[in-house]
Amino acid sequence: MDLRFPDLDPSPEELEALQSVLGPATPTEGWTREQGGPHRAAAVRHLLLPALHALVDRVGFVSEGGLTEICRRLDVPPAEAYGVATFYSMLPVDPVPLTTVYVCEDLACRRGGVPTGPAAEPGTRVVHAPCIGLCEQAPASLTVRSGPKPHHGIASMPPANGSVPQMGDPSLVLLRRIGTPPTLDSYLDNGGYVALRRALDIGPAAVIDEVTASRLVGRGGAAFPTGRKWAAVASQPAGPRFIVANADESEPGTFKDRVLLEGDPFALVESMTIAAFAVGAERGYLYLRDEYRSALGTLEAALASARSAGFLGTAVLGSPLAFDIEIVRGAGAYICGEETAIFNSIEGHRGEPRSKPPYPVEVGLFGRPTLVNNVETFVNVLPILEQGGNAFAGIGTGVSTGTKLFCLSGAVRNPGVYEVPFGGTLEELIERAGGLPDGRELQAVLLGGAAGSFVTPAQVNLPLTFEATRAAGVSLGSGVVMLFDDTDDLGDALRRISAFFRHESCGQCVPCRVGTVRQDELVTRLTLGRRRDGDEQLLRDVGQAMRDASICGLGQTAWNAIESAIDHLGVLQ
Amino acid sequence: MSDVRTSAPGTPVAPPRRKVTLTVDGTETVAREGDTILSVCRSLGIDVPTLCYGDTLEPANACRLCMVEVEGARVLVPSCSREVEPDMNVTTDSARTRHARRMVLELLGSSVDLSTTPRVEAWMAEFGADPTRFGADVATVAQPAKVDNNLYVRDYAKCILCYQCVDACGEQFQNTFAISVAGRGFDARIAVEFDAALPDSACVYCGNCIAVCPTGALMPSTEFDMRADGTWDVSRQSETTTVCPYCGVGCNLTLHVQDNRIVKVTSPNDHSITSGNLCVKGRFGFTHVQ
Amino acid sequence: MIGLITAFGASGGTSSYAEVENTDVIVLWGSNAREAHPIFFHHVLKALHRGARLYVVDPRRTPTARFADRWIGLNVGTDIALAHAVGREIIASGLHHSEFVANATQGFEEYRACVEPWTLERAEQVTGVPAEAIRELTHAYATAAHAQLGWTLGITEHITGVDNVLALINLSILTGHVGRPYSGVQPLRGQNNVQGGGDMGALPNRLPGFRDVEDTEARARLDRVWGTSIPPRNGMHLTSMFEAMERKELRAVYVVGENPAQSEPNSGHVVPLLEGLDHLVVQDLFLTRTAQLADVVLPASAAWCESEGTVTNSERRVQRVRKAVEPPSGARDDIDIITALAQALGADWPDQTAQQVWDELRSVSPDHFGMTYEHLEAAGGLQWPCPSTDREEVPYLHARLWAAEPADRGRPAPFSSVEWKPPLDALDADFPLRLTTGRRLDSYNTGVQSGAFSTPLDAGETVDMNPDDASAHALAEGDRVRVSSRRGSIEGPVHLDPSLRPGLVFMSIHAPDVLDVNVLVSEASDPRSGVAEFKATAVRVERADPVPSHT
Structure with a gap:
């Protein structure tokens, strides 16, 4: 690096804020500096994103002086640091007020019209944001305040238990502890750490055997067999390997992981520890979307108490297992939920997906074998070890095993997260949530979120299983079940979906970078009556190219919901 | 004497690469482990178009013009970066690949000035790409050239x-x-x-x-x-x-x-x-x- | 070149650039390759990204040093002390390659005794490098599976330049990091044909093919080819030429493509000597400062783009230069000029093409015999030795040292028990600061060629000082200062450079018309190479009066 820094200094506030991440300022340049070079730079690069957060937490934005100081301390080329900061929606590089209100303008929150949010006050800015994961309380907003105190100022964030209408139902498995205090004592009183003790008893290979026997598949959307993934990581040649919990829950309409993180944080800590034991990892990363400020506080407290009680650290539960977890905050980028983009983000690079192969189980975080699972996937490991993998496999349909969390939102009487064994139909689930509000008729259901598909009222008998949805040409995705009634404007929903993908495309590949823009332009023309000859074919042509030729799942699925709406709901007729 | 030296004089660092047999456009061919589909295509005289691929750089994987079909893969595969695997069956010219290439050219041609891009005109003709299909009022990256130094x-x-x-x-x-x-x-x-x-x-x-x-x-x-x-x-x-x-x-x-x-x-x-x-x-x- | 000949009997760097990419530890000693040899440094960077570690030994924390895992910032002129400390630590830690030392070297015991006094502690006192840093460097280099040691003018432009090189070569043979793939020593050449010029015999003691002038057999072979009798004695190198001018023994000088009026040390002294000659002929592309002093100027075409021929690079690769543009009217190819001159002097030299001259060289230099123009063309350049017209040799030299059969090993590589001496131009109360000189990325030598283009990097020539030194002198950025040595003084603006350690002053050599650093530098030189002590001048810095403004 021909590091050349602008002749700019951080403010005292910025310097102090950076100290919490980078330590006290030391002479970083000049003749007294002996160590350096690309190896040292690579070793500290993962501190870039936390350092950028520290600036924004304190002064609201990434100033030139602050960025320069980070670059000096971490040997990051300023152009790269700027490239990273501007990748994320929540790291502004221009001066902004200390308070930001993120007003959700996404599918569930805009059903009553595009939210305007509060009137802009002095010292406050209002940002219209993609889904902030509070769909059960639509319309929702999130207020973030920067200032001297870290992780301050969360507004309109509800307790998780308000989001689980089934709370207290003894049949609940994954949600059984929602409503109990998120403390270690309470966790231990409610069956906590039984699974880890069993894992330590039976050994890593047997843990993987149990997970394999359970036939658990990933809950993040791709439905990959979890046991196979764990076994693949465990079988890699010796050397460091990592665990990543994907808590970047950003699919519009999805909020189940938020409820788990806020309401049962130790479940994730325990299940990540089991995974680490099974695959031989010493370090885990919990990548949390930065909109989940309440969960951040809960998780930080949980990690601290787990560490002090010996559930994390160099000798977990007195065993030879050494494992700890670090929280990495996302910064407003849907793409970082992609399993390789998440690595780049944690490493301090732009959160762009990597080309696969190689797959994460071989070359993942920091170039090492890595197990990356969704939060819901991880916590399923607890019942698997408690009941045994075969018993777990007995729940559900045999193909889709265990229970599933569904996020009901939109035109439904009791929105929230529901846990049901696999096998029930869409109609049963809707009924469980109280059906539609009085006098409303179902127009469509969006399954799986913006990357999912619309189904029609005629399809409400569809069993919500992986096999049945696959056969119907739709996807369960992350468990979104968003209802639209007869008053909803589906054209508006389609425009929102196309705008969402245009906003969230990372920009790396042409089909997605330009395709999502052209899709948005065409959807806008087609749904607002400005259709030109050939527009619909053009939209299909773009969609097919995005699906076939994009690098990652974002581009590959960006046309799914729109296509299904055209083909099955006839929205363009 | 120190015992840390592992290689004797003349020892090459990398072991020889294994042979891989695969099929490209119906022709069985033998390549080396680590070869890309693109390099195999070029050695067979198959002209796969590329834009973001530079022969001195690691594949950037960005333009997606070089996409080919690989049997068993859900989506198309970038030939510039995908390494050959045993028994891989590659199709470089199919309705899907032609569609993807046409659309990449149309998407780029409708948003970027390609007037000094070599070969692009011929590819547009070959794949039937017409960037004007989107209309004249779409988003582009048009902007003035940056002239801020003398070199x-x-x-x-x-x-x-x-x-x-x-x-x-x-x-x-x-x-x-x-x-x-x-x-x-x-x-x-x-x-x-x-x-x-x-x-x-x-x-x-x-x-x-x-x-x-x-x-x-x-x-x-x-x-x-x-x-x-x-x-x-x-x-x-x-x-x-x-x-x-x-x-x-x-x-x-x-x-x-x-x-x-x-x-x-x-x-x-x-x-x-x-x-x-x-x-x-x-x-x-x-x-x-x- | 002398150092390499002494140790290995051949005057080239032992490795190739591509090998650098695959090595494990790289030590750049007195080399700011990032700025002075940027594309060589690309190969170093490839190695770093493969995981190789880089150590940069330099008094300045140069742009090169910023890429290093560790910068070893030694005091100017203490290279031998540091190298000996490294050697001693290698032996003391049992990290020397005893089998290689026994089989392929000589003089080990004497060397061991020579370095014995250089404990890490003593070296720290002399070099200013912390003992722990010397230890790290030592262990990294000695325990690497493969290691490269490179140097440049930071090593050679000292009165002990040859000994400096020998002290570094000692380390390579001590560890067996030579004569093997990916391990070796690399002197990086400053001009595009320094290596080739020497190989062709353009040195006072060399014949084409780098044969020794005093080698009767080699001389006799050339005598036969050329039908003449070569004088059996070495010529004068540059420094001795100026000494001879001073003694009025040398009265006529023919300068081809050099600018000694500005490139030589103590230039205030050089110009009168050139002016005092009976006859000065200068052959150059430009009317340089030296050419302005000449009685006759022979305008030459640019060898790199206005004529045909070959040059040889730092990895011994001979490559073709080709004519791309017509020279300005009146400018002629060097071969034409020299041939015409010979003809005018009565010799019956035929007019020859570059290729004919090259084929003549091939006929007298077995190491170049295989390099026909066709072979050079087909291979895109060839490294010597190249005895065969249809085959390339391994890209590194001296594999013979590792041969299983003692008879195949050839002459053992000798250790050189050289002694450290401080720079001749000593610091004292009058001249308390150490001036060292170097190059900047966008400029070249005296600026004759690079001065014609401007880049946004050009911030003007400055006198660079440590900020603490500057404040001790009550100087701020841009203040005009007078820099004085025992030979003269010059004035220029000061630039505060925190990458310079206290006590060190840096100036570039590129703009003698603006800031002629060679006025300050001593002509004291290494008696064997004739290379002057450019890198270690004792100076004093004082505030100067501002330049009178013309308002």
Whole structure:
């Protein structure tokens, strides 16, 4: 690096804020500096994103002086640091007020019209944001305040238990502890750490055997067999390997992981520890979307108490297992939920997906074998070890095993997260949530979120299983079940979906970078009556190219919901 | 004697690569482990179009023009980066690949000025691409060229965001890291910190970004000015490869001469010393013989 | 070149650039390759990204040093002390390659005794490098599976330049890091044909093919080819030429493509000597400062783009230079000029093409015999030795040292028990600061060629000082200062450079018309190489009066 820094200094506030991440300022340049070079730079690069957060937490934005100081301390080329900061929606590089209100303008929150949010006050800015994961309380907003105190100022964030209408139902498995205090004592009183003790008893290979026997598949959307993934990581040649919990829950309409993180944080800590034991990892990363400020506080407290009680650290539960977890905050980028983009983000690079192969189980975080699972996937490991993998496999349909969390939102009487064994139909689930509000008729259901598909009222008998949805040409995705009634404007929903993908495309590949823009332009023309000859074919042509030729799942699925709406709901007729 | 040395004199570092048998467009062929589908196609004389692929750089995987079908894969596969596997069955020319290539060309052609991109016109014809289908009122990256130094011009209206300049400036060759991709999505762009001008950046004017730019978005000022004046005429140019006079490393220079004047300096991509790269003196220090 | 000949019997760097990419530890000693040899440094960077570690030994924390895992910032002129400390630590830690030392070297015991006094502690006192840093460097280099040691003018432009090189070569043979793939020593050449010029015999003690002038057999072979009798004695190197001018023994000088009026040390002294000659002929592309002093100027074409021929780079690779543009009217090819001169002097030299001259060289230099123009063309350049017209040799030299059969090993590589001496130009109360000189990225030598183009990097020539030194002198950025040595003084603006350690002053050599650093530098030189002590001048810095403004 021909590091050349602008002749700019951080403010005292910025310097102090950076100290919490980078330590006290030391002479970083000049003749007294002996160590350096690309190896040292690579070793500290993962501190870039936390350092950028520290600036924004304190002064609201990434100033030139602050960025320069980070670059000096971490040997990051300023152009790269700027490239990273501007990748994320929540790291502004221009001066902004200390308070930001993120007003959700996404599918569930805009059903009553595009939210305007509060009137802009002095010292406050209002940002219209993609889904902030509070769909059960639509319309929702999130207020973030920067200032001297870290992780301050969360507004309109509800307790998780308000989001689980089934709370207290003894049949609940994954949600059984929602409503109990998120403390270690309470966790231990409610069956906590039984699974880890069993894992330590039976050994890593047997843990993987149990997970394999359970036939658990990933809950993040791709439905990959979890046991196979764990076994693949465990079988890699010796050397460091990592665990990543994907808590970047950003699919519009999805909020189940938020409820788990806020309401049962130790479940994730325990299940990540089991995974680490099974695959031989010493370090885990919990990548949390930065909109989940309440969960951040809960998780930080949980990690601290787990560490002090010996559930994390160099000798977990007195065993030879050494494992700890670090929280990495996302910064407003849907793409970082992609399993390789998440690595780049944690490493301090732009959160762009990597080309696969190689797959994460071989070359993942920091170039090492890595197990990356969704939060819901991880916590399923607890019942698997408690009941045994075969018993777990007995729940559900045999193909889709265990229970599933569904996020009901939109035109439904009791929105929230529901846990049901696999096998029930869409109609049963809707009924469980109280059906539609009085006098409303179902127009469509969006399954799986913006990357999912619309189904029609005629399809409400569809069993919500992986096999049945696959056969119907739709996807369960992350468990979104968003209802639209007869008053909803589906054209508006389609425009929102196309705008969402245009906003969230990372920009790396042409089909997605330009395709999502052209899709948005065409959807806008087609749904607002400005259709030109050939527009619909053009939209299909773009969609097919995005699906076939994009690098990652974002581009590959960006046309799914729109296509299904055209083909099955006839929205363009 | 120390026992840490593991290799005897003459021991090569890498073991020989295994043979891989695969089928490309119905023809069984033998390649080496680590070869890409693209390299196999080229050795078979199959012309797979590429834009973001530079033969001196790691595949950027960005343009998606070189997509091929691989039996069993859910989506198309980038031939530039995908390595061959035993029994792989590759189809380079199918309705799906032609559609993807056509759309990539239409998407780029409707948003970027491709007027100085070699071969693109022929590909448009071959794949039936018509970028005007989207209409004239769509988003583009049109913008004025950045002329902020006397050595080269950055005309980002022609940028397809292939990442090659960033890779050449960064880890793969120059390690200056003066530029990066900033922003996201359609707003993604090549920039220095805070979108400053080049003279305020770490740029050392090696021009190795120019050498890898596939579209003419990056151009030496000599070429940019001559094109603007209408005097740039490749048909009147000769190319002569010689050795740089500025130090003892021995970089090969290819001098592009028009009317007995050096109008551009490049270095051969297949030259073992430079791999197409030069320093500021080699690329721009020719004016003393003008 | 002398150092390499002494140790290995051949005057080239032992490795190739491509090998650098695959090595494990790289030590750049007195080399700011990032700026002075940027494309060589690309190969170093490839190695770093493969995981190789880089150590940069330099008094300045140069742009090169910033890429290093560790910068070893030694005091100017203490290279031998540091190298000996490294050697001693290698032996003391049992890290020397005893088998290689026994089989392929000689003089080990004497060397061991020579370095024995150089404990890490003593070296720290002399070099200013912390003992722990010397230890790290030592262990990294000695325990690497493969290691490269490179140097440049930071090593050679000292009165002990040859000994400096020998002290570094000692380390390579001590560890067996030579004569193997990916391990070796690399002197980086400053001009595009320094290596080739020497190989062709353009040295006072060498014949084409780098044969020794005093080698009767080699001389006799050339005598036969050329039908003449070569004088059996070495010529004068540059420094001795000026000494001879001073003694009025040398009265006529023919300068080809050099600018000694500005490139030589103590230039205030050099110009009168050139002016005092009976006859001065200068052959150059430009009317340089030296050419302005000449009685006759022979305008030459630019060898790199206005004529045909070959040059040889730092990895011994001979490559073709080709004519791309017509030279300005009146300028002629060097071969034409020399041939015409010979003809005018009555010799019956035929007019020859570059290729004919090259084929003549091939006929007298077995190491070049295989390099026909066709072979050079097909291979894109060839490294010597190249005895065969249809085959390339391994890219590294001296594999013979590792041969299983003692008879195949050839002459053992000798250790050189050289002694450290401080720079001749000593610091004292009058001249308390150490001036060292170097190059900047966008400029070249005296600026004759690079001065014709401008880059945004050009911030003007400055006198660079440590900020603490500057404040001790009550100087701020841009203040005009007078820099004085025992030979003269010059004035220029000061630049505060925190990468310079206290006590060190840096100036570039590129703009003698603006800031002629060679006025300050001593002509004291290494008696064997004739290379002057450019890198270690004792100076004093004082505030100067501002330049009178013309308002």
